[in-house]
Amino acid sequence: MTTFGSAENGSGASGTPWRVGVLFSRKGHMREPETEHFRGTALAIEEINLAGGVLGRPIEPVCYDPESSPELYRRSAERLLTEDGISTIFGCCTSSCRKAILATVERRNALLWYPSLYEGFEYSPNVIYTGAAPNQNSLQLARHLLSRFGPRFYLVGSDYIYPRESNRIMRDLVSREGGEVVAEAYVPEQPHEDQIRRVVEDIRRRAPSVVFSTVVGQGAHLLYRIFREAGLDPRTMPIASLTMAEGEIRAIGPELCVGHITSAPYFSTVDTPANRRFVAAYRARFGRDAAVTMYAEAAYFQIHLFADALARAKSLDTQRLVDAALGTEYDAPQGRIRIDPDNNHTYLLPRIGMVNEHGDFDVVWEAKAPVKPDPYLVDHIYDHA
Structure with missing residues (x-):
């Protein structure tokens, strides 16, 4: 397990942290795009915490590396939702890994934020989909x-x-x-x-x-x-x-x-002011030659969407958080995006x-x-x- 961006390592927030799960691989055959998901997540959490957190409380991630394995994804999600007492997870890249944890997320009424493009033909009230649909x-x-x-x-x-x-x-x-x-x-x-x-x-x-x-x-x-x-x-x-x-x-x-x-x-x-800031911040954090990708960008903006929804919900309760998230808009690096209340997916450009x-x-x-x-x-x- 690894952590980043918590109150103990220099954030501007204090008080009881908002604990969330992060499940992206840094090993295995999907390590490159999933590491980019992980980095986008880390950057956004660090930015929010340095700015004072959400309602004055830092976001504290609990992170596991499922090594590109659907079975390890399933076991890691189960661990987050039971042993770690987590109810909100940011994670998954491939559909096989998303499908591997979906039943667990739904059974325990948790919430998954999923930042990868996928094949569509799915809806779950327990998932916010921020990657592209077909x-x-x-x-x-x-x-x-x-x-x-x-x-x-x-x-x-x-x-x-x-x-x-x-x-x-x-x-x-x-x-x-x-x-x-x-x-x-x-x-x-x-x-x-x-x-x-x-x-x-x-x-x-x-x-x-x-x-x-x-x-x-x-x-x-x-x-x-x-x-x-x-x-x-x-x-x-x-x-x-x-x-x-x-x-x-x-x-x-x-x-x-x-x-x-x-x-x-x-x-x-992409030539937007938000993207110029994002690329500069990403490379300042991960190296001037770091590749900035769709995987990093969606993982990054979904944390900011979450923080906005959490500030209004004032709770990690899944239903309250989903209700607050639906309809939320954000000036992402790609442009203005919005979570569609009709299907939990996201308006994208x-x-x-x-x-x-x-x-x-x-x-x-x-x-x-x-x-x-x-x-x-x-x-x-x-x-x-």
Whole structure:
């Protein structure tokens, strides 16, 4: 267990702390995006505590490292909610880990704040969803790829719920627009190099217009590296993703990723006053070369949303906190966001970015206004521009 930002290490708050749980991995195959979730969480808690806390009381995090394992996530959540007496958790990146703790969170009437994009088709009164739903990334990406690169899509993913559901959505969107899915392939969550090489060889053979990848973690690193080793050119056949962010681009090597595409509400290059402050604060805390990503940003702003709701609820009681949180707005680094009272998801600003030679994203498209979350894709109209 680790802690940060508590009254004992120099915060401006005093009094009985508000104790919350933090569950993000710093080990395992998802360590890079989850470490970014963890850092965004830490930065926000430290900022709030240094400013006097919430109602004069500091936020005290109780943190465990589930090591990218759904089983460790489940056990850690159980420990937080029973032994540690916690009722509010900030955590999870992959859907398999969220699903692993959801029953425990609901059974104990706790509250999970979930900052990662996901495949949608879920609602829980015990979860606040602050990452993108499919109508805030997949729909915009499908339209962009079809118009800019062509109709032939190759879908490849890691073999678990998020990739399979996201690929199902993408397949539906592509077919509705007159495109064609030429193949759909899956690899284990922690694939061997040879498994990725076989997929890349199949991509070369089928020559699609674009590759839509829902491969995550270290498997995604292998895919991007082997794709370039095979001589495939992102400028004419890009890999498009919902998950590939600046931190992983740097780990792979920016020179191998120039031209690839990600659809997300946030990139470090977003030009808002709030983002300039966020990037400066993040790099002052974690190093001037620290990658600032969608994973850090959503984890950061959801702590500020929580603090605002807590100040009004004056209690960590789950129902009172949820009631206070719904409808809450905040000037996040990406822009003005709001928790939708209809479904506990968040209004976000869709963007599409292309990797440049520095390992950052040039924003090539963005919505004109935040998009209402539609996790069940009731409305398939996606021209919100």
